[in-house]
Each structure stands twice: as structure tokens, then as C-alpha cells.
Amino acid sequence: MENNLYLYLLQLGDNALILGQRLCEWTGVAAELEIDLALSNIALDLLGQSNQWYEYAAEIKGENSSPDTLAFFREAHEFRNVQLVELPNGNFADTIIRSVIFDTFHQLLYEELTRSSDARIGSIAARAIKEINYHIRYSRNWTLRLGDGTQESHKKAQNALGRIWDYAFEALTPGPIDRWAFKNGIGPDLDALRPVWLNRMEKLFEQATLEIPAPGFIDRKGKSEGIHTEHLGYILAEMQSLQRTHPGLEW
Amino acid sequence: MQKADIQSLEEAFQERIDKEIKIEPRDWMPEAYRKNLIRQISQHAHSEVVGMLPEKNWLTRAPTLKRKMALLAKIQDEGGHGLYLYSAAETLGISREEMVQQLLTEKAKYASIFNYPALNWADMGVIGWLVDGAAIVNQVALQRTSYGPYSRAMIRICKEESFHQRQGYDICLQLARGSKAQQDMLQDAIDRWWWPVLMMFGPHDSESAHSADSMKWKIKRVSNDNLRQKFVDQTVPQANFLGMNIPDPELKWNEERGHYDFGEIDWEEFWQVVKGKGPCNKERLAVRNQAHKNGSWVRDAAVAYANKYN
Numbered sequence: 001m002e003n004n005l006y007l008y009l010l011q012l013g014d015n016a017l018i019l020g021q022r023l024c025e026w027t028g029v030a031a032e033l034e035i036d037l038a039l040s041n042i043a044l045d046l047l048g049q050s051n052q053w054y055e056y057a058a059e060i061k062g063e064n065s066s067p068d069t070l071a072f073f074r075e076a077h078e079f080r081n082v083q084l085v086e087l088p089n090g091n092f093a094d095t096i097i098r099s100v101i102f103d104t105f106h107q108l109l110y111e112e113l114t115r116s117s118d119a120r121i122g123s124i125a126a127r128a129i130k131e132i133n134y135h136i137r138y139s140r141n142w143t144l145r146l147g148d149g150t151q152e153s154h155k156k157a158q159n160a161l162g163r164i165w166d167y168a169f170e171a172l173t174p175g176p177i178d179r180w181a182f183k184n185g186i187g188p189d190l191d192a193l194r195p196v197w198l199n200r201m202e203k204l205f206e207q208a209t210l211e212i213p214a215p216g217f218i219d220r221k222g223k224s225e226g227i228h229t230e231h232l233g234y235i236l237a238e239m240q241s242l243q244r245t246h247p248g249l250e251w
Numbered sequence: 252m253q254k255a256d257i258q259s260l261e262e263a264f265q266e267r268i269d270k271e272i273k274i275e276p277r278d279w280m281p282e283a284y285r286k287n288l289i290r291q292i293s294q295h296a297h298s299e300v301v302g303m304l305p306e307k308n309w310l311t312r313a314p315t316l317k318r319k320m321a322l323l324a325k326i327q328d329e330g331g332h333g334l335y336l337y338s339a340a341e342t343l344g345i346s347r348e349e350m351v352q353q354l355l356t357e358k359a360k361y362a363s364i365f366n367y368p369a370l371n372w373a374d375m376g377v378i379g380w381l382v383d384g385a386a387i388v389n390q391v392a393l394q395r396t397s398y399g400p401y402s403r404a405m406i407r408i409c410k411e412e413s414f415h416q417r418q419g420y421d422i423c424l425q426l427a428r429g430s431k432a433q434q435d436m437l438q439d440a441i442d443r444w445w446w447p448v449l450m451m452f453g454p455h456d457s458e459s460a461h462s463a464d465s466m467k468w469k470i471k472r473v474s475n476d477n478l479r480q481k482f483v484d485q486t487v488p489q490a491n492f493l494g495m496n497i498p499d500p501e502l503k504w505n506e507e508r509g510h511y512d513f514g515e516i517d518w519e520e521f522w523q524v525v526k527g528k529g530p531c532n533k534e535r536l537a538v539r540n541q542a543h544k545n546g547s548w549v550r551d552a553a554v555a556y557a558n559k560y561n
Contacts (some may be wrong), residue, residue, distance in 0.1 A: 021311060024323060028307035029538060031546025033300065033330055033337075040327040044320060051316045068315045092549045148559070149552025156548070242314040242372055249430055251314040251372070251422075 004180045005118070006060045007080060008187065010070070011177065011223045013053030014081035017071060018232070019102060020046030021239055025089050035092075038138055042099075045131040052124045072243035076233050077226040080177075084167040086222070086231045093146050093156035097164050100139035104200050105171045107136050108193050117185030140204060147208025158210055166216045172197050175224030268469050273399035276342040284468050288398055289343050290359075291470060293350045296336035298362035299329045300354075301535050305369035306378060314372060321418055322375060328411045335407065339400040355540050357527065362386075366529035367447050373426050373433075373440035379419015381441075381448045381486065387412045388482045389452070397469040420489065427493040434495075441490070442498045449513075450521045452479040483511050 023043035030036035054067035061070075084102055089095045110132055113125035146157040174182070174190040181187030205212055221227040242251070260279050267274065274280055303326050310326065313319035337347045353359035364382055369375070390412060393405045426433040453459055453475040465471035473481075483502075490497050501514035523529065 024310045027310055027326055028303040029542040031549035033334055037327055037330045040323055044323050047316060047320050071316055145556040146552050149556040152548045153552030238311050241312055246432055249433060250425055251318055
């Protein structure tokens with residue numbers, strides 16, 4: 001029971017951490033200073049969210065664990081994020097398409113989590129949803145600008161959607177932990193959210209003049225079994241390097 | 252305009268400066284004052300933007316979530332400072348696009364300090380403590396600068412900078428109290444940054460090309476050497492508190508002067524870096540150029556979309 005809650009919190013925390021870490025890679029090198037600041041801001045929100053989920057998860061785990069031990073001392077297969085958030089930033093269109101798919105899911109999920117039977121989850125989600133409402137506005141607006149901007153931006157956005165779409169479904173496909181959470185009133189029924197999410201995606205991409213590709217391999221098991229893309233190993237190698245080299249110190 | 256008219260305008264302008272009345276964008280100003288300010292403010296804006304790069308280098312490797320968030324928030328503040336400074340410079344009749352082009356084509360400079368590499372985590376502490384510390388000494392003096400928009404930008408920026416400096420010092424303190432490996436990291440960072448930080452105050456007053464006019468117009472309020480002395484005086488006790496060594500054998504308290512004496516800066520190195528031959532000049536500019544180039548289709552898309560629907 002507690003173990004399930006712990007794993008559910010890791011799903012929430014790991015999605016936020018890994019996407020936050022990815023968005024940090026844009027800092028200092030985005031197309032415009034305003035874009036730089038916006039992406040950094042979103043990354044900062046996500047890192048803050050991950051920290052809160054990890055605080056809760058660490059309390060459940062006990063054994064001197066902390067948000068930092070969870071972030072810096074787990075192996076790739078122990079991470080429970082969806083594969084989508086691990087995908088490399090690529091060009092700005094890749095980043096935006098990845099974000100808009102994730103943000104649409106994230107918003108639906110957290111709206112539901114504000115009503116969680118677990119009060120602490122509800123209060124973390126209630127704070128985070130305000131941030132997420134901004135994230136989705138940002139990624140939707142850029143999806144429209146890129147899809148319906150110039151020929152070049154359209155082509156890049158279309159390519160991005162083609163590459164990324166296969167990774168979209170994992171978040172909306174319930175694994176055993178999601179089912180457990182739904183049964184206990186902790187989290188939503190993802191089977192019910194999925195058509196709502198898909199409908200929002202279809203409408204948005206249509207408006208952005210982008211075509212949703214036929215799905216390929218969608219049976220991805222990052223959050224349910226810790227089976228990730230090859231990218232996650234590199235993300236963690238970089239992120240965890242100092243803590244792993246000098247374990248047990250204060251920084 | 253007649254020569255006599257210009258002379259009387261110049262006299263009136265200098266009188267306002269002498270009376271400590273701020274010059275505002277619509278006021279008449281000598282062309283040289285305008286140019287001098289554009290140079291200084293845009294250089295300052297570019298420094299904020301290029302200054303994001305050495306710190307960005309450690310963002311994805313920050314050792315705790317809290318440090319990562321604090322570092323990200325700090326870098327974001329720097330980008331924000333870049334934005335207000337570009338806006339302040341735009342009030343003088345130059346566009347941000349022109350200024351950015353000047354940076355990318357090496358016609359404008361940025362603070363040389365960012366041409367040094369950030370090599371270990373302690374650099375994030377030392378950049379906050381020493382680099383931001385030196386910047387604050389400069390910027391506090393600039394809060395009283397004669398040009399209104401610049402002065403107001405400086406007041407706002409100083410508040411955030413002093414927060415950054417405390418954060419940086421806090422990283423240093425943690426490392427100083429930590430393991431031998433952490434203390435070594437910190438000493439290594441101090442050894443590499445100390446002299447370049449002293450160079451941030453610019454050449455000796457006697458050698459400074461822009462100083463005389465800048466002082467007369469109160470763009471600059473305190474001379475390079477005086478600011479440098481002030482920084483050394485306030486920083487040495489902080490280093491002592493950390494139990495760290497400052498890499499200057501000539502550094503010692505001079506009772507008679509009431510100041511620290513310190514060794515001579517390697518001016519050859521200073522000028523090399525200013526001329527573009529520092530350890531990371533090419534790399535920093537290449538990164539800025541690449542980011543600008545990679546972003547051009549994004550900016551074009553935003554414009555095309557806005558034209559279609561607005």
C-alpha cells in the first residue's frame with residue numbers, strides 16, 4: 001500500500017524533474033532572451049514540483065532518504081517518469097511539441113489531483129496547477145506559431161510531431177500504479193482522461209495545420225517498469241555526477 | 252544649430268549634471284554623452300547575457316535540487332537584467348537588434364571576466380561571491396549615475412545582485428566547512444578567479460580611456476582604482492572567515508593607509524583578454540552566434556504568425 005503511494009509519487013516527481021532538467025539545457029542559448037527566460041521559468045516550476053513530490057516520497061520511504069537522495073542516487077531503472085520527458089531537446093520545435101503533449105496531459109492530471117483523497121497530494125497539485133496553466137498557454141501558443149508560421153517552421157514542427165507522437169500515449173495509458181491510485185481515490189482514471197487529452201491534441205494540431213501521424217511503437221514502460229530510452233542514462237550521468245563522486249557530503 | 256547655441260546647451264547640460272538633476276531620454280544631451288552611455292549600458296547588457304553561459308555550464312550538474320533551483324533563478328535574473336538594460340539603452344536611440352549585432356560581430360564588448368571558464372562546482376560559489384561582489388561595488392556607485400533610466404535600472408539590479416552574492420558566499424561557506432575535496436575545489440576556484448575579478452574594475456585611472464569624460468558627466472562616480480580598493484578591503488575578511496587563501500603574496504593590511512595593499516595585476520593578460528585573446532572569448536562568442544543563428548527561423552515564425560493573425 002505505502003509502496004504504491006511511494007511509486008505514484010515518484011511518477012509525479014520524476015516527470016517533473018527530468019523535463020525540468022531537459023529544459024535547463026536551453027538556458028542561455030534560446031532564440032530570444034524572452035524565450036530563454038520563459039523556458040527557465042518553466043524549468044524552475046517543474047524542479048520545484050519535483051522537490052515537493054520527493055519530500056513526500058522521502059517521508060514514506062524513510063531510511064534517511066530525502067529529495068536529493070531520490071534525485072541523485074537512484075539508477076535509471078528506478079526512475080518512474082514517462083519516456084516522453086527524456087527525449088532530447090532537439091530544435092525548438094522538438095522542445096515545444098514535446099512540451100505541449102506533456103503539458104496537456106499534466107494539466108488534466110493535476111486538475112484531477114487537486115481532488116485527490118490524499119490531502120497532501122491535493123495541496124501540492126493545487127499550487128502546481130497555477131504554474132501548469134501558464135506552461136500550457138506557452139507551449140500551445142508556440143505550437144500555433146510554429147505550425148502556422150513559415151514553411152520552415154511548419155516543416156520542423158511537423159517533423160517533431162512525427163518523431164515524438166509515439167511517446168505521447170504512455171502518460172495516458174494506466175499502469176498498475178495508476179490503477180491502484182484510481183481505485184483508492186488518489187489519482188484519476190487515465191482511461192477516462194485519454195479521450196479528453198486526445199481531443200485537445202487533435203484540435204490544437206489541426207489549428208496549427210499539423211498532421212498527427214499514425215502511431216508506431218507506443219507500448220512504452222518508463223513509468224510502470226522503469227524501462228527507459230537510452231537518453232535517460234546520459235541525463236542521470238550528468239545530473240548525478242557530483243553526488244556520485246562525493247557521496248554523503250553537504251553541498 | 253549655431254556653434255554658440257550648442258555651447259549654451261552644453262553649459263546648461265553640465266549645470267544640470269553638477270546640480271545632480273538626472274538626465275532623461277527627451278532631454279538634450281551632447282552626442283558624446285549619448286554615445287558613451289550607449290557603449291556602457293549595452294556593454295553591461297551584453298555582460299549579463301554572456302554571463303549566463305559560465306553558470307549555465309553547471310546548471311545540469313548542480314549537486315542538489317535546491318542549489319539547482321537557486322542557480323537557475325539566478326541565471327534567469329541575469330537574463331532579466333539584460334532585458335532592462337537593453338531597454339534603458341534603447342531610450343538613447345539604438346535598437347536591441349543593433350546592439351545584439353554589435354555583440355555578435357565583436358563591435359561591442361562585454362565584461363572580460365566571462366571569458367574565463369567555470370571548471371568546478373565551487374566556481375558557482377566564487378562567481379557569486381567575487382564576480383557578483385565586484386559587480387555590486389561597481390553598480391552601487393552607478394545607482395547615482397546621471398542618466399535616469401540607467402540609474403533606475405541599477406537600483407533594481409543591485410537588490411537582486413546582493414541576493415546572488417549571498418547565495419554564492421553560502422555555497423563557498425558550505426564547501427569551506429566540508430571535506431578536504433570540497434575545500435580544495437574552493438581554493439582552486441578562488442585561485443583562478445581572484446586576479447580576473449580584480450581586473451573587472453578596469454585599467455588604472457591614469458590609463459583609462461573613457462574615465463575623464465565619464466567622471467565629468469557623472470556617468471561614472473568613483474574611479475576604477477578606488478572601487479578596486481574598496482572591493483579588496485571588503486573581500487579579504489570574507490576570505491579569512493572562510494579560512495581560504497587569496498593568491499597574492501603582497502596582500503597585507505596597511506595600518507597607515509587604512510587599506511589593504513595588494514600586488515600588481517598582470518596587465519598584459521588584462522589587455523589580451525580585452526582584445527579577444529582570453530581563454531573563452533572565441534567560445535563564448537561562438538555560442539552566442541550559434542544560438543542567434545539557430546533561433547532565426549523561430550523569430551521568423553513568430554513574425555509571420557503575428558502578421559497573419561494580428
